[in-house]
Amino acid sequence: MPTSTLLRLGGHRVVVDCGLGVTRALVDQGVSLADLSRIFITHLHADHYLELGPLLHTAWLAGLATPVDVHGPAGLDRYWAGWLQAMADEITARFAGLGVDALYVSNDIDGTDE
DSSP states (O other): OOOOEEEEETTEEEEEOOOTTHHHHHHHTTOOGGGOOEEEOOOOOHHHHTTHHHHHHHHHHTTOOSOEEEEEETTHHHHHHHHHHHTHHHHHHHHTTSOGGGGEEEEEEOSOOO
16 A cells, blocks of 8 residues: 555645655646646655655656755755666656756755754
8 A cells, every 4th residue: 555645736746755656646636737837845764755756757657847945854865866876867868858856845854943
């Protein structure tokens, strides 16, 4: 069972956590991956963020062309940088010139009030 939740708030779809199976679950619920706009990662256990990169990759293939606001704890950027590095050849070959790395907008949740 994937660790993720889809919230529908005022016409917006918000994905909370990206455990394994989230992409398939969203598609099975009729969610257009090209319309993703906001993702929240609650904490850095693998079952809550492991499929973040593959979800966004599949969304790009489905036509996602607008930035996705990704909110998560400090450290999530390390995962994203590592995922981009691991997928560099694929991204270059398939998405050359599209600037897909700019479609991910990081928003750290650090637990402090400022």
